[in-house]
Amino acid sequence: MCQSRVSLSMIRYQIFFLQTSCRRVFLPLVVIFCCLHLRLYFIDRWQSLNVRTLDIRDRLEDTGTEWRQLLMDLQEIIDWIARADQELTLQQPIGGDLESVQNQNEMHQVTIL
Numbered sequence: 001m002c003q004s005r006v007s008l009s010m011i012r013y014q015i016f017f018l019q020t021s022c023r024r025v026f027l028p029l030v031v032i033f034c035c036l037h038l039r040l041y042f043i044d045r046w047q048s049l050n051v052r053t054l055d056i057r058d059r060l061e062d063t064g065t066e067w068r069q070l071l072m073d074l075q076e077i078i079d080w081i082a083r084a085d086q087e088l089t090l091q092q093p094i095g096g097d098l099e100s101v102q103n104q105n106e107m108h109q110v111t112i113l
Helices: 002-090 100-110
Strands: none
Touching: none
């Protein structure tokens, strides 16, 4: 019976030794693996954020181009209205006879086109 106790103790000691030696070897490897995994995760996350940022920048640039075009078109309309207002102001007062009214109407049609 003493032999079996010694044998059992030896087995327990060997199991304990294997567990502690494995911890010494594998625990740093597990830590390194986890660190690498986290690093890869954050690199992937950073790259996806960069892609989203580039997409947003492209959309903003496209929208900015559309707004600039709209502002230029509005400025052209404002300039046309100012010119038409000046020409109409110069044509006042409306003529009292038919011929001057027809002339002013023709001038007005030219201004509209």
